[in-house]
Amino acid sequence: MTLGQTPMDAREVLERYISGDVDFKSVTLCNAKLSGAELIGIRLSGANLQGADLLFAYLTRSQLDGADLRKSKLGGANLKQANLQNTHLRDADLHGAILQRADLRGADLSLATLIDANLMGADLRSCNLSGADLRGASLRGANLRYERRIYNPVNLRGANLSYCDLRDIDLSYADLTRANLTGANLTQTHLRGTIFTQAKLKWASLRRATMIDADLTEADVRGADLSDAIIASARMRDVRLQKATLYMTNLARSNMTRADLRGANLREANLLETNLTKADLTDADLTNANLFDADLTLTRTKGANFTGVKINDD
Amino acid sequence: MTARKLRSTNSATCLDDISSCAISLWASLWASLWASLRLCPLPVCPLPVRPVHLKSVNVFDSDELTVTRIQGPDDLFDVRGQLLRKTNPLRSKILIFSTIYRQFDFSDRDWMALKAQELDELLRNLFEACPTLDELDSRLHRTARNLDGVDENLNAADLLVRCLTRFYVEAVGDRSQESSQESSQESSQNLVAEFESSPEEVGFGHHITDSPALQMDSQRGSEPGVEDDESENSLFFDMTFNRAANQPVLPAEEPAPVLPAVANPANSPATSSPRLSDRLLQHLATTDEVQDLIRRSSKDLTEAIAQSITDLEMNLEATCAHISPEEQLRIKHEAVSSLLNDVRLNLNRIGGVLEHPVLPSPPSQSTAPANTELQHQASQGTPRAIARWLIQRHRALGINLLATQKGRCLHVVLDLASLNPSTDHDPHRLGTQMYESILELKLSSADRLKVHGREPGQKRPSWTRSFLL
Numbered sequence: 217m218t219l220g221q222t223p224m225d226a227r228e229v230l231e232r233y234i235s236g237d238v239d240f241k242s243v244t245l246c247n248a249k250l251s252g253a254e255l256i257g258i259r260l261s262g263a264n265l266q267g268a269d270l271l272f273a274y275l276t277r278s279q280l281d282g283a284d285l286r287k288s289k290l291g292g293a294n295l296k297q298a299n300l301q302n303t304h305l306r307d308a309d310l311h312g313a314i315l316q317r318a319d320l321r322g323a324d325l326s327l328a329t330l331i332d333a334n335l336m337g338a339d340l341r342s343c344n345l346s347g348a349d350l351r352g353a354s355l356r357g358a359n360l361r362y363e364r365r366i367y368n369p370v371n372l373r374g375a376n377l378s379y380c381d382l383r384d385i386d387l388s389y390a391d392l393t394r395a396n397l398t399g400a401n402l403t404q405t406h407l408r409g410t411i412f413t414q415a416k417l418k419w420a421s422l423r424r425a426t427m428i429d430a431d432l433t434e435a436d437v438r439g440a441d442l443s444d445a446i447i448a449s450a451r452m453r454d455v456r457l458q459k460a461t462l463y464m465t466n467l468a469r470s471n472m473t474r475a476d477l478r479g480a481n482l483r484e485a486n487l488l489e490t491n492l493t494k495a496d497l498t499d500a501d502l503t504n505a506n507l508f509d510a511d512l513t514l515t516r517t518k519g520a521n522f523t524g525v526k527i528n529d530d
Numbered sequence: 531m532t533a534r535k536l537r538s539t540n541s542a543t544c545l546d547d548i549s550s551c552a553i554s555l556w557a558s559l560w561a562s563l564w565a566s567l568r569l570c571p572l573p574v575c576p577l578p579v580r581p582v583h584l585k586s587v588n589v590f591d592s593d594e595l596t597v598t599r600i601q602g603p604d605d606l607f608d609v610r611g612q613l614l615r616k617t618n619p620l621r622s623k624i625l626i627f628s629t630i631y632r633q634f635d636f637s638d639r640d641w642m643a644l645k646a647q648e649l650d651e652l653l654r655n656l657f658e659a660c661p662t663l664d665e666l667d668s669r670l671h672r673t674a675r676n677l678d679g680v681d682e683n684l685n686a687a688d689l690l691v692r693c694l695t696r697f698y699v700e701a702v703g704d705r706s707q708e709s710s711q712e713s714s715q716e717s718s719q720n721l722v723a724e725f726e727s728s729p730e731e732v733g734f735g736h737h738i739t740d741s742p743a744l745q746m747d748s749q750r751g752s753e754p755g756v757e758d759d760e761s762e763n764s765l766f767f768d769m770t771f772n773r774a775a776n777q778p779v780l781p782a783e784e785p786a787p788v789l790p791a792v793a794n795p796a797n798s799p800a801t802s803s804p805r806l807s808d809r810l811l812q813h814l815a816t817t818d819e820v821q822d823l824i825r826r827s828s829k830d831l832t833e834a835i836a837q838s839i840t841d842l843e844m845n846l847e848a849t850c851a852h853i854s855p856e857e858q859l860r861i862k863h864e865a866v867s868s869l870l871n872d873v874r875l876n877l878n879r880i881g882g883v884l885e886h887p888v889l890p891s892p893p894s895q896s897t898a899p900a901n902t903e904l905q906h907q908a909s910q911g912t913p914r915a916i917a918r919w920l921i922q923r924h925r926a927l928g929i930n931l932l933a934t935q936k937g938r939c940l941h942v943v944l945d946l947a948s949l950n951p952s953t954d955h956d957p958h959r960l961g962t963q964m965y966e967s968i969l970e971l972k973l974s975s976a977d978r979l980k981v982h983g984r985e986p987g988q989k990r991p992s993w994t995r996s997f998l999l
Contacts, residue, residue, distance in 0.1 A: 272620070272679075292620030311645060312620025332623060332649040334614040352648035354614045379650045381607050401607050 911975035961995030
């Protein structure tokens with residue numbers, strides 16, 4: 217309807233919306249007070265909503281693609297199935313917002329607050345979530361997949377994902393450098409080539425996760441549960457795995473130089489050709505583990521249990 | 531754990547046979563102390579009642595890891611998943627916040643506080659703040675009606691109650707199993723029967739019997755908000771299950787932590803039966819807490835002993851440097867054995883003192899004044915004091931009982947299991963004895979007395995006698 221940036225105030229929007237007009241493309245509504253407003257299905261593509269107050273607003277199935285929502289307040293807002301493609305949500309407050317099945321492809325959510333947000337089934341491909349606060353958010357069934365030449369890997373550098381529900385999702389090649397994933401649930405998550413450099417994964421559940429080629433350099437994985445996970449060919453230099461559960465974990469051909477595995481449970485783990493140079497296996501349990509062709513140069517093994525390990529004859 | 535500890539401290543000296551011998555000795559010694567502790571019929575020791583913890587103990591000994599986990603099948607992920615999917619997450623958070631802290635007023639301060647706590651944490655705190663499912667239900671719904679968006683809030687409240695029910699039920703199930711196991715362990719009582727008390731250790735016994743009182747005081751001091759009625763209830767409860775619970779109070783290095791006040795004046799008083807089952811839950815949580823403290827103390831002790839053994843070995847090594855290795859080994863073996871024997875002897879003595887905790891005060895001079903003091907307190911009409919006085923007065927029966935007041939009627943519940951086997955269980959005689967004692971108090975606060983006799987493990991009394999005062 218309107219082209220270019222048309223300044224408008226909140227009252228006008230509401231009045232026109234009630235009279236049946238839903239088309240507000242490219243309007244300017246900076247700092248508008250629209251908290252609790254019912255704006256279901258509204259079209260705000262390309263609108264300028266910087267700093268707008270949309271607390272508890274109903275924006276179900278709204279179109280906000282390309283809109284500028286930087287520093288807006290969207291706490292508790294209902295954005296179910298909203299179109300948020302390439303939306304600027306940097307520094308936005310989406311605390312406890314409902315983003316279920318929202319389309320957030322290419323959106324900029326850097327430094328956004330997404331604490332306890334519902335992101336189930338949301339499309340987050342090519343999304344920038346660096347430094348975002350996702351504590352307790354649920355991303356079950358969300359799409360963060362990297363697709364070559366179409367969608368870049370998700371950027372989650374330094375994001376806070378503690379206690380986040382990340383089950384079954386595909387985070388392959390995503391950048392989680394220095395991210396906080398304490399206590400997060402990553403059961404069966406696809407993490408091929410994911411970068412976890414210096415990330416915190418304390419207490420996280422990584423059961424049955426696929427972490428082939430992942431980078432866990434200097435990551436803090438203490439007390440985490442990695443049973444049945446496949447961490448083959450991973451870069452795990454200086455990784456901290458104290459008291460982690462690595463039962464039946466496949467660590468074949470990974471580089472675990474100087475890894476700290478004190479008190480870790482490595483029962484039946486596959487350490488085929490794993491590089492454990494200078495690793496610390498003090499008090500670790502390696503019962504029935506496969507250490508065939510593993511490099512144990514200068515490995516510390518005091519108190520470790522090697523019952524039934526498979527090892528080269530020589 | 532003991533084994534691991536000993537082995538690691540001994541590893542430098544390669545004395546595996548000694549350490550294994552030490553382990554077995556230590557195990558038997560510990561078993562005997564444990565048995566002696568669980569047998570002693572300690573007098574009333576109301577401990578701070580703490581709601582059930584969803585959190586479990588940190589398995590990292592000396593680490594900065596502070597993350598705790600919820601016990602239970604799927605953590606809270608599924609509960610949270612439900613809440614996120616079916617309610618507005620922010621509204622749910624505000625609802626919980628307002629329920630456990632104060633009405634959320636949308637000020638910056640409250641927003642900050644709300645952002646600092648994830649739903650996960652709020653859920654845990656909610657669970658801790660509401661010891662019973664009834665309380666959870668009523669508090670959530672009450673708050674829901676006072677907040678904007680009533681419909682959504684009520685939905686959220688319903689869902690919360692439904693999701694958390696599981697944890698309340700599980701907690702009760704687990705605990706009752708535990709207590710039934712405990713009773714079977716009482717068979718080990720013959721182990722300690724032979725231990726005798728030695729008079730010089732009475733001071734120590736003093737300490738033991740004193741400490742509950744101290745704890746009680748500190749508890750009271752720190753929570754003035756709790757109504758007297760409420761604390762009476764907890765007494766009622768503690769005493770009821772005192773025997774099953776076995777709360778041996780070690781000379782505790784660390785006093786039991788004090789709970790946040792969770793009193794809910796809107797709830798019905800103690801004697802109705804749903805309330806009792808709730809109390810059961812609370813009480814079992816206390817038992818858990820106590821067991822935890824005991825475990826910690828025992829761990830410290832074990833470590834201290836293991837350390838002493840290592841020290842002894844080092845010293846022996848220094849003194850026996852000139853002797854042949856086999857001879858050294860023999861000497862060390864003997865030395866460690868005799869050290870452990872010594873320790874065991876001392877522990878037996880302590881156990882003996884605990885066996886006879888009947889006299890908290892030296893008999894002759896101070897008993898009489900203490901008695902009159904008790905009677906004086908009891909005549910004020912506080913049920914707690916009355917209970918204490920009655921126990922003191924009917925020491926011969928060895929009866930454990932509790933008192934509570936509802937309206938103008940004073941209830942006295944006798945724990946029939948605590949009666950000496952020699953005295954008869956005649957309800958009429960017991961009732962009359964209590965009645966006569968209560969008459970002496972000339973209570974102005976009650977017109978009626980009901981004496982109930984209750985078998986252990988039962989919620990409802992097996993008989994009741996009423997008297998007019």
